[in-house]
Amino acid sequence: MNLVERVLKTIRNYEMLKPNDTVLIAVSGGQDSMFLLQAMNYLKTKLKLKKLVVCNLDHGIRGKESAEDSLFVKTRAEDLNLGFIHKKIDLSKKRSKGLSMEEAARKERYEFFNEAALSAGANVAATGHTLDDQAETILMRIIKGASLKGIIGISPVREERGIRIIRPLFEL
Secondary structure, three states, rough: OOOHHHHHHHHHHOOOOOOOEEEEOOOOOHHHHHHHHHHHHHHHOOOOEEEEEEEEEEEOOOHHHHHHHHHEEEEEEEEHEEEEEEEEOHHHHHOOOOOOOHHHHHHHHHHHHHHHHHOOOOOOEEOOOOOOHHHHHHHHHOOOOOHHHOOOOOOOOEEEEOOEEEOOOOOO
């Protein structure tokens, strides 16, 4: 079974998508999210999806490099004739007291996903989280002293503010 078939299997096993869904795909420019973009575009017809829209958030942390990643993602979205929503923020100015840079970035990302989904008319947002991300999340929660209930990892599907957030690469 190739990787795209494994993604399709994960989507079906967790009932992530339904016909006529409009899917916002979170793409950073990294390998996982670029593969997610390619796989979702390839599976669009098979899954009978209404529309795919790419979103990209530049946290302003890596300067020129992150701007180049955003341009790369925009170009790829245009090559695939997909909509593109982009936002640049200065995370250092947005950090709340008590939040690490990583926690603040995550908070901003999910707020942006919600804004972008509303703007695109999307009812689903897809992220490129993989098994490695799952293991990292659980390990970090253990290190931080989470209870047994608190070490539950990333859910493959969850609802947030009326948007279904899915992780099609969850089993890769």
